[in-house]
Amino acid sequence: MNAANVPSDEGRENRDLPVSLYPELDEALLTRFVDALESGDTIGLAPLRAEEAAEARRLVRFGRVTVPGADGAGLDGALWKHPPGEPRPLIVMPSPWTDFGWWIYAVQATLFALEGYNVLAYTARGFGRSEGEVEVAGPADIEDGCQALGYLIEQSGGTFTKAGFLGDSYGSGISQLVAAHDPRVSAVVAMSTWGDLGEAFYENSTRHTAAVQGLFDAAKNARLSERTQEIFDDVLAGRNIPQTLEWARERSPYTYVDRLNSRSVPVYFAHAWHETLFPSNQTLKVFNALSGPKRVILSIGDHSGPESPGTIGLPNRIWEGAHRWFAHHLKGLDNGVDTEGQVAGHLMWKGPLTEAGTWDTFTGRPEPLYLTAAAEGTDDGALADKPETGWSLTFRTGTDTPATVADKIIQSGFAEMAGRPKVYRTGDISRADAGVWVSAAMTTGATVRGVPRLRLTYTASTAQATFVAYLFDVDDAGQANIITHAPFTDPGAGAGRPLIADIPLQATGYTVPAGHRLMLVLDTKDPFYSDANEPGTTISVSSPADDPSHLEIPLA
Missing domain, CATH: 3.40.50.1820 (Alpha/Beta hydrolase fold, catalytic domain)
Structure with missing residues (x-):
């Protein structure tokens, strides 16, 4: 030493x-x-x-x-x-x-x-x-x-x-x-x-x-x-x-x-x-x-x-x-x-x-937002109050999109403490390399308190799969702050097999202002985590009728 x-x-x-x-x-x-x-x-x-x-x-x-x-x-x-x-x-x-x-x-x-x-x-x-x-x-x-x-x-x-x-x-x-x-x-x-x-x-x-x-x-x-x-x-x-x-x-x-x-x-x-x-x-x-x-x-x-x-x-x-x-x-x-x-x-x-x-008692009441197919003329699905089944959304693995946990481990948190959270430009997220679902604008705002949960059906084109789920607060200009996230890896997914992922996102306490939207982004690479994906593979998200894919939000 x-x-x-x-x-x-x-x-x-x-x-x-x-x-x-x-x-x-x-x-x-x-x-x-x-x-x-x-x-x-x-x-x-x-x-x-x-x-x-x-x-x-x-x-x-x-x-x-x-x-x-x-x-x-x-x-x-x-x-x-x-x-x-x-x-x-x-x-x-x-x-x-x-x-x-x-x-x-x-x-x-x-x-x-x-x-x-x-x-x-x-x-x-x-x-x-x-x-x-x-x-x-x-x-x-x-x-x-x-x-x-x-x-x-x-x-x-x-x-x-x-x-x-x-x-x-x-x-x-x-x-x-x-x-x-x-x-x-x-x-x-x-x-x-x-x-x-x-x-x-x-x-x-x-x-x-x-x-x-x-x-x-x-x-x-x-x-x-x-x-x-x-x-x-x-x-x-x-x-x-x-x-x-x-x-x-x-x-x-x-x-x-x-x-x-x-x-x-x-x-x-x-x-x-x-x-x-x-x-x-x-x-x-x-x-x-x-x-x-x-x-x-x-x-x-x-x-x-x-x-x-x-x-x-x-x-x-x-x-x-x-x-x-x-x-x-x-x-x-x-x-x-x-x-x-x-x-x-x-x-x-x-x-x-x-x-x-x-x-x-601190945690909000769980409210489901269902993942839907991309609307006509857009690559983004919706987060809706009713399930929609029979669709599929596919994205490539292996590319790090602008959706990331933070710029730097620990140091980004000091900017947050000073009231300067990282700003994400959601339009820069490649929809070929990520799945994106967006809610309607919040009419009165919403307070998220607790552990959001994501439950979805996915199919990997390879034997192993990794993706990271991010939940963003997005304004009408498409600029966002991160609310929470979680990584997920299935080391034995099995190519071409539909599987269910039930993922607790990290606990959060966050108020989404009126007029803002929630955005769920799934991509497959983040500098904070390892990934098990093989080059040139894909992940497809779907929503079967017997178990619709949804994001459960704890709303206070």
């Missing part, structure tokens, strides 16, 4: 950085903040950050530490510890997938310390200064978290009231897994997290190659274990899928949800609607399976974007919610968290924050 690629006392401005999963993160500010905690020199910090650093130096002892991890690995960390006295609540914060490690939590860990917690943040094994190898939340990472909690208890004088784990991204998965394995953990905060890693890597049997490549690139300075390297290579190459899914099962919080339920561990989730690393459905799978206290906040953006302003201390409802969650579940504060709804969704774009008691 290149020693120049970890935090240093001299700062990090001139490093040759790897690809970052956190492009908007102000690492220079966090570095200055840590320096202020250590030296008291607050030059270059905003007044509020300077005040927080000074107050922390007055109330707690801050220090860099080496946390003893599994197999004797030393984990780089930092400790915020109050003077000895009455037992206190504890918070452990495993780092995200970055060499910057625990430094990413410097401001928020300080804010928790100022609220009375003893806090330990540490860099996950294999990253930054931490020893060991990257195991992707494997048994060693779980043991690291358990030992980190034991270390914090020891540093707190051997006593504590309750303990919580908080993580963003990589640290969030580790936090859930540690809570499932260690009964000392009383509450969890999991931001931009995963629930079923196998589903995240293989959605509808389609490999998320861009996501895995992004993780791989972001870890180029980390020390990957031989097995981790093999897994990433296998996913990218499309081989050894059963073995990879078994590897992923061991690393999935969903596998251990019964353990969390047996202790009613409270879990707070924060996720983005257009998450490109860990799509929302597999996280909601865990959320819906939990029977204890739970809450999920769904926001505009992509991986770690919605919570990023709060990481450096700016006002942020996700981090504010995390503080309230721990205040109630670790300190017993009666702050209303237990009476609020389980779901909060900020609808795109710049829509209202909608609260609901449960996911079921």
Whole structure:
């Protein structure tokens, strides 16, 4: 590993950085903040950050530490510890997938310390200064978290009231897994997290190659274990899928949800609607399976974007919610968290924050829109309120049309957060290379909340088939924003055989303005995914009378 690629006392401005999963993160500010905690020199910090650093130096002892991890690995960390006295609540914060490690939590860990917690943040094994190898939340990472909690208890004088784990991204998965394995953990905060890693890597049997490549690139300075390297290579190459899914099962919080339920561990989730690393459905799978206290906040953006302003201390409802969650579940504060709804969704774009008691009550009423044949004089079918059968629409495979998930993994989400979503020109989508169906104009607008489902009959001209379904909001000029999407692969389709595909699109919260239309696009290639199509083949969509092809929209 290149020693120049970890935090240093001299700062990090001139490093040759790897690809970052956190492009908007102000690492220079966090570095200055840590320096202020250590030296008291607050030059270059905003007044509020300077005040927080000074107050922390007055109330707690801050220090860099080496946390003893599994197999004797030393984990780089930092400790915020109050003077000895009455037992206190504890918070452990495993780092995200970055060499910057625990430094990413410097401001928020300080804010928790100022609220009375003893806090330990540490860099996950294999990253930054931490020893060991990257195991992707494997048994060693779980043991690291358990030992980190034991270390914090020891540093707190051997006593504590309750303990919580908080993580963003990589640290969030580790936090859930540690809570499932260690009964000392009383509450969890999991931001931009995963629930079923196998589903995240293989959605509808389609490999998320861009996501895995992004993780791989972001870890180029980390020390990957031989097995981790093999897994990433296998996913990218499309081989050894059963073995990879078994590897992923061991690393999935969903596998251990019964353990969390047996202790009613409270879990707070924060996720983005257009998450490109860990799509929302597999996280909601865990959320819906939990029977204890739970809450999920769904926001505009992509991986770690919605919570990023709060990481450096700016006002942020996700981090504010995390503080309230721990205040109630670790300190017993009666702050209303237990009476609020389980779901909060900020609808795109710049829509209202909608609260609901449960996911079921948040989700809209399913309404079918039936796929029809192309109208005379056009290549586009319709999305109609009544079924039409006996037609067929055929398109070629192998061409990437302008219908894509996003321009760039993660980074496109920051433009969405700023109110500048990607604009698609639907007229540029080749109808020879895609199937297109368009609804009538919305007379009063429509709010889509939940998981749309696409059920259709298709026939591939080859033994394997991949297509990607996109749902767009289109204005009267033919310009569109993406609402949601999902890939689909059938590795054993069988040439010339009609088959039924029942595809859940990713969960969404979106208001379609009056006068706009819904557009469903099916094409066969997207840079975010692998595809199983052979060159020169076709896919035909049809609608048999006994099972009409339709798109089910959850309308609120």
